[in-house]
Amino acid sequence: MNNNRLLNNRSSSNSLFPPPNSAQRVSNNLPAGQRQKVTLKPGHSPLDWAHLNSNTPFHILRGVSQQTPPPQYVRITKDELQTHKTKEDCWTCINGKVFNITPYIDFHPGGVNEIMKCAGRDGTALFNKYHSWVNADRMLEKCLIGMLVNN
Numbered sequence: 001m002n003n004n005r006l007l008n009n010r011s012s013s014n015s016l017f018p019p020p021n022s023a024q025r026v027s028n029n030l031p032a033g034q035r036q037k038v039t040l041k042p043g044h045s046p047l048d049w050a051h052l053n054s055n056t057p058f059h060i061l062r063g064v065s066q067q068t069p070p071p072q073y074v075r076i077t078k079d080e081l082q083t084h085k086t087k088e089d090c091w092t093c094i095n096g097k098v099f100n101i102t103p104y105i106d107f108h109p110g111g112v113n114e115i116m117k118c119a120g121r122d123g124t125a126l127f128n129k130y131h132s133w134v135n136a137d138r139m140l141e142k143c144l145i146g147m148l149v150n151n
């Protein structure tokens with residue numbers, strides 16, 4: 001197929017690229033054009049979060065004492081998770097891992113109100129509903145406290 005035919009095919013079929021249901025078009029579950037980006041406070045860009053992450057000791061971002069065992073040895077029950085649901089002390093669980101999101105709240109590009117919906121509870125479903133492509137494990141690497149277990 002030569003280039004002319006390719007070009008003609010595209011214009012004559014009047015098709016959209018990417019196609020309407022392509023994954024490249026689907027950025028969230030909101031109607032097209034209604035992104036819920038918020039204005040973040042100065043010093044709270046994604047780059048600022050990355051910087052804070054690389055320069056803050058692990059136990060500070062986890063919000064635990066320095067003696068706390070590594071996350072794979074820390075078991076957190078649902079009851080315990082539920083007690084950390086304020087902006088000043090906020091935990092959530094994503095895919096079985098419990099994170100201290102307190103330091104991240106003001107950096108959340110979707111806003112404080114949205115992220116607080118997963119405070120003190122399993123936020124996996126909400127998280128995936130809005131942005132399954134976001135890598136929470138990587139972004140919250142140093143906020144990982146432990147693993148969620150049955151009560």
Ligand code: HEM
Pocket residue numbers: 027028035036037092094101108109110111114115116117118123126127130131134136139140
């Ligand atoms: C620990 C939990 C969460 C993390 C690490 C996180 C992270 C992020 C990141 C990195 C973005 C920017 C995505 C992009 O620009 O492509 C974002 C946007 C957003 N987040 Fe979250 N999020 C979390 C929880 C939530 C929850 C629970 C909700 C809703 C209840 C939510 C709603 C949103 C919305 C509406 C946006 C804007 C989406 C857009 O621009 O299209 N997030 N979040």
